[in-house]
Amino acid sequence: MNRTVLRLAAQALFGRRRGVVLLLIPAALLLLSVLVRLLTDEEVGVEAAVGLGYTLALPLVALLAATAVLGPEVDDGSVVYLLAKPVSRHVIAVSKFAAAWAATMVLGALPLLVAGLLLDWSQPRRALAFGVSAAVAGTVYTALFLALAAFTRHAVVIGLLFALLWEGVFGSVFAGVRWLSIGAWGREVGSDVSPLVDAAGTGLAYAVVAATLLTAAAVWFTGDRLRSFTLRGDE
Amino acid sequence: MSVLTLDQTSRWYGNVVAVNGISMTVRPGITGLLGPNGAGKTTLIALMSGFLAPSAGSVTLDGEAVWRRTDAYRGIGLVPERELSFGYLTGRQFVLANAELHGLDDPGAAAERALQVVDMVDPAGRRIGTYSKGMRQRVKLASALVHDPPVLLLDEPFNGVDPRQRLHLMALLRQMGGEGRTVLFSSHILEEVEQVARQIEVVVSGRHAASGDFGQIRRLMTDRPVQYVVVADDDRRLAASLIAEPSVVAVSLRREGGVDVSVSDFGSFAVRLPRVARQHGIRIRELAPTDESLESVFSYLVGG
Numbered sequence A: 001m002n003r004t005v006l007r008l009a010a011q012a013l014f015g016r017r018r019g020v021v022l023l024l025i026p027a028a029l030l031l032l033s034v035l036v037r038l039l040t041d042e043e044v045g046v047e048a049a050v051g052l053g054y055t056l057a058l059p060l061v062a063l064l065a066a067t068a069v070l071g072p073e074v075d076d077g078s079v080v081y082l083l084a085k086p087v088s089r090h091v092i093a094v095s096k097f098a099a100a101w102a103a104t105m106v107l108g109a110l111p112l113l114v115a116g117l118l119l120d121w122s123q124p125r126r127a128l129a130f131g132v133s134a135a136v137a138g139t140v141y142t143a144l145f146l147a148l149a150a151f152t153r154h155a156v157v158i159g160l161l162f163a164l165l166w167e168g169v170f171g172s173v174f175a176g177v178r179w180l181s182i183g184a185w186g187r188e189v190g191s192d193v194s195p196l197v198d199a200a201g202t203g204l205a206y207a208v209v210a211a212t213l214l215t216a217a218a219v220w221f222t223g224d225r226l227r228s229f230t231l232r233g234d235e
Numbered sequence B: 001m002s003v004l005t006l007d008q009t010s011r012w013y014g015n016v017v018a019v020n021g022i023s024m025t026v027r028p029g030i031t032g033l034l035g036p037n038g039a040g041k042t043t044l045i046a047l048m049s050g051f052l053a054p055s056a057g058s059v060t061l062d063g064e065a066v067w068r069r070t071d072a073y074r075g076i077g078l079v080p081e082r083e084l085s086f087g088y089l090t091g092r093q094f095v096l097a098n099a100e101l102h103g104l105d106d107p108g109a110a111a112e113r114a115l116q117v118v119d120m121v122d123p124a125g126r127r128i129g130t131y132s133k134g135m136r137q138r139v140k141l142a143s144a145l146v147h148d149p150p151v152l153l154l155d156e157p158f159n160g161v162d163p164r165q166r167l168h169l170m171a172l173l174r175q176m177g178g179e180g181r182t183v184l185f186s187s188h189i190l191e192e193v194e195q196v197a198r199q200i201e202v203v204v205s206g207r208h209a210a211s212g213d214f215g216q217i218r219r220l221m222t223d224r225p226v227q228y229v230v231v232a233d234d235d236r237r238l239a240a241s242l243i244a245e246p247s248v249v250a251v252s253l254r255r256e257g258g259v260d261v262s263v264s265d266f267g268s269f270a271v272r273l274p275r276v277a278r279q280h281g282i283r284i285r286e287l288a289p290t291d292e293s294l295e296s297v298f299s300y301l302v303g304g
Helices: A003-014 A017-039 A042-076 A089-119 A124-151 A154-171 A173-178 A182-193 A203-226 B041-048 B069-074 B090-099 B107-117 B133-145 B163-178 B190-196 B214-222 B235-242 B265-281 B294-303
Strands: B006-013 B016-026 B029-034 B058-061 B077-080 B151-154 B182-188 B200-205 B205-215 B228-231 B248-253 B257-261 B284-289
Touching: A003 A017, A003 A042, A003 B090, A017 A042, A017 A089, A042 A124, A042 A154, A042 A182, A089 A124, A089 A203, A124 A182, A124 A203, A124 B284, A154 A173, A154 B090, A173 A182, A173 B182, A182 A203, A182 B133, B006 B041, B006 B069, B016 B058, B016 B200, B029 B077, B029 B163, B029 B190, B029 B294, B041 B182, B041 B205, B069 B077, B077 B133, B090 B107, B090 B133, B107 B133, B133 B151, B163 B182, B163 B190, B182 B190, B190 B214, B200 B214, B205 B214, B205 B235, B228 B248, B228 B265, B235 B248, B235 B265, B265 B284
Parallel strands: B016 B205, B029 B182, B029 B200, B077 B151, B151 B182
Antiparallel strands: B006 B016, B006 B058, B200 B205, B228 B257, B228 B284, B248 B257
16 A cells, blocks of 8 residues: 555545545435435335445446546556556555545445434344445445556446446346446445345355455456556547 | 667558658667658667567667567667656656566666666655656666666657757767667657758658658758749749749749749759849748658659
């Protein structure tokens, strides 16, 4: 971990307009939760609001955070200022990941826990389970989107398609997708915290191992891409 | 004292050859890398700074390859052509971050020293987003100097910088070279290069076209035959009198009017042309060089 890279990544996150959008997403989720609590019947509302937060807001926050700490710098080549230093590329990758991860936890996972509490005071353990699910899934999302940002300049679009189509549409239509769905792994871990969260059916061990492996592989890949970063002219 | 060596270095992208078998040694002092846009200057600097793997040949700094060797950056300061995109940082924050990343003992003092060298202490508290092009260029230089590197590589450092700041930057580079650093900068403007560097390397279309002292290169570039087109009220008479001039090597009449003149020594041609016209009572309506573009100068050099 390199504190300077961490600090620069944090400044990249909140020094730009993107930082505001990053704050708007959890704010919208919490607002929605309050409205749902006031206007609807409890059970239906919890499902809908948390479902929306988990399948849409969380990956979106992770995507914005992960691409903000790396995307623009790689795109415009100014990451060379970071790379023309005697610092290991993997240390840079891990530090960037740490910054994006912290943002995802605070602005993606924590709001889900709070939303769970806002929607139903009587089930704090279920709210905690939402938070845990989101923490697990958010961690993997962040790592995956970071690797994507290191790999292609179209990371935002591809990440968005992945979150909406694979995790969202296919995940809910085809049961088999759960083996390869980050959201399903998170739900599986959450269901271990509270039985009120539906298990995805992959088994806790599989979910934990898959999430850990994918996160580690994605962060390592990011470092490896940075090692091979190539400076190009305008030609 | 550090020496950068390229040995038969080539770099290609698919079928496109960006750098073609270049061998050069960059020694302490200032070296100017001169070539038209798209000649491969940025690619060469990327190779020299370890941000591009050579497809063939080698790039070494004091005998060690630079590609994928992060430790090499202890000895290299790089000023890329790309704009700084850290507009949300102040100049001081940016230079300080560079000092910290180098793991210096006292990054704060190193940052201040570097800012002082480039004369940016006062504006360093402002955000980079508010800087002029010249100020950005100087902050980039400060960030490259912060660890006092023996090698300094600069890609088009004078591009878009106003004349006063250009002079300042040039003086800085001369000072760096005088201190025994190995300084290499690229430019597509001959006048710019010869004001700063004694040693000039010319690259054209990825090839090493010429190498040597600036006087030598200057002569290579100006002593070539130059083409002009002259339009007069009596083209044929003008052509006849011009061929008698020692500085003129060929004339030909254009069908649509005008005379194409090949000149071996454009200095004396410039003096003689008006005299010849006056002597023969010829009125000159138009005089234009037909191949004065830098690209044609470079292609002349490559053609030999």
